[in-house]
Amino acid sequence: MIDSRAPRLYPVRQKKFGVLDMPDSKAGNATVAALQKSNVSRYIQLAGLFRQRIESGEWEVGAKIPTVKELSEQCGVATMTIRQALASLEKDGLIARYRAKGTFVLDRPKRDLWCEVKTDWTGMLIARDNATINILSDDRNVSLPRYEGHIGNAAPAYRHLRRLHSRDGTTFLLADVFVDERLCSQIDEEAYSKVTAMRLVSDLPGQTIVDxxxxxxxxxxxxxxxxxxxxxxxxPVAKVQRMAVNQHGDIILLANGIYRGDMMKIEVKLR
Structure with missing residues (x-):
C-alpha cells in the first residue's frame, strides 16, 4: 500500500500520435498482429513492449499505467499473460503494483551503451576499458565449426576457448574463440584472458593477416x-562473427561472439 509519505503519482499522459491515442480496436489489432509474428512467449514480448513504453516516456516515471484488464483488451491476450509481463518489470524495479491503487512507473530502464562493436581493423584490436575475461572452457585439437562467409580454408585443428566478458560485474559478451592449433605455442597463455580475439593473432611472427x-x-x-x-x-542480442586469414589462405582465427543488445552499439567507419 502507498503510505501518506509517498510522492504524488499522476495518470499516464497520453502522447500525441502514440499507440494509446489510437482507438482501442486499432491499437489492439496492431498489437495482436505483432505478437503473432514471433514464436517468443507472449508475456516476454509484452514485457519488452512495456519496457519500451517506459523508456520512450509514453509511460512516464510516477505515472499510473492502464489496468491489467485494459492492457489485456488492448493487447488481445489473457489477463494472466499481462500479469506475467508486469511481474518481469516489477522484478527489474521499473514498476510497483499496489492493491486498490494500481500500478505505477518507478524508474526507466538503464541503457549503458558503452560497448561499441567497431567495423574497422584497428577498432577490433582495442580492448574495452575495465573489462575482464573469464575463460569458461578450453578445448584442444577441435574442428572448426560451420561459419558464414567464403574466405580462407580451415586449419587441421583449433584451440577452442569459451570466454565471458564483463565490466564492473556486468556481463556483456559471450564468445567462442577458435585459434589455429599450430600457432598456440607462440601466444602467451595470459593473453587468452586479457586481449581481444583479433589481438591474439594480429602480431604473431611469420603471420600476415591478408584477409x-x-x-x-x-x-x-x-x-x-x-x-x-x-x-x-x-x-535482443547481436551475434558477431570475426575471421582472420593468413598469407597462406588459412583461417587462423574464428571468433563467434554474442553481445547483449541493451549494452552495445555498432560504429561504422565510413572514411
Missing part, C-alpha cells in the same frame, strides 16, 4: 545465452 571480415546479425537470447549474459529469454 579479415566481420558479420553482424541480430537475434534473440536462448536459454543458455540468457543465463550467461543475465538477460531474459528472447531479449
Amino acid at each position: 579479415a571480415n566481420q558479420i553482424v546479425t541480430i537475434g534473440s537470447a536462448d536459454l543458455e545465452t540468457s543465463d550467461l549474459l543475465n538477460v531474459s529469454i528472447g531479449d
Whole structure:
C-alpha cells in the first residue's frame, strides 16, 4: 500500500500520435498482429513492449499505467499473460503494483551503451576499458565449426576457448574463440584472458593477416545465452562473427561472439 509519505503519482499522459491515442480496436489489432509474428512467449514480448513504453516516456516515471484488464483488451491476450509481463518489470524495479491503487512507473530502464562493436581493423584490436575475461572452457585439437562467409580454408585443428566478458560485474559478451592449433605455442597463455580475439593473432611472427571480415546479425537470447549474459529469454542480442586469414589462405582465427543488445552499439567507419 502507498503510505501518506509517498510522492504524488499522476495518470499516464497520453502522447500525441502514440499507440494509446489510437482507438482501442486499432491499437489492439496492431498489437495482436505483432505478437503473432514471433514464436517468443507472449508475456516476454509484452514485457519488452512495456519496457519500451517506459523508456520512450509514453509511460512516464510516477505515472499510473492502464489496468491489467485494459492492457489485456488492448493487447488481445489473457489477463494472466499481462500479469506475467508486469511481474518481469516489477522484478527489474521499473514498476510497483499496489492493491486498490494500481500500478505505477518507478524508474526507466538503464541503457549503458558503452560497448561499441567497431567495423574497422584497428577498432577490433582495442580492448574495452575495465573489462575482464573469464575463460569458461578450453578445448584442444577441435574442428572448426560451420561459419558464414567464403574466405580462407580451415586449419587441421583449433584451440577452442569459451570466454565471458564483463565490466564492473556486468556481463556483456559471450564468445567462442577458435585459434589455429599450430600457432598456440607462440601466444602467451595470459593473453587468452586479457586481449581481444583479433589481438591474439594480429602480431604473431611469420603471420600476415591478408584477409579479415566481420558479420553482424541480430537475434534473440536462448536459454543458455540468457543465463550467461543475465538477460531474459528472447531479449535482443547481436551475434558477431570475426575471421582472420593468413598469407597462406588459412583461417587462423574464428571468433563467434554474442553481445547483449541493451549494452552495445555498432560504429561504422565510413572514411
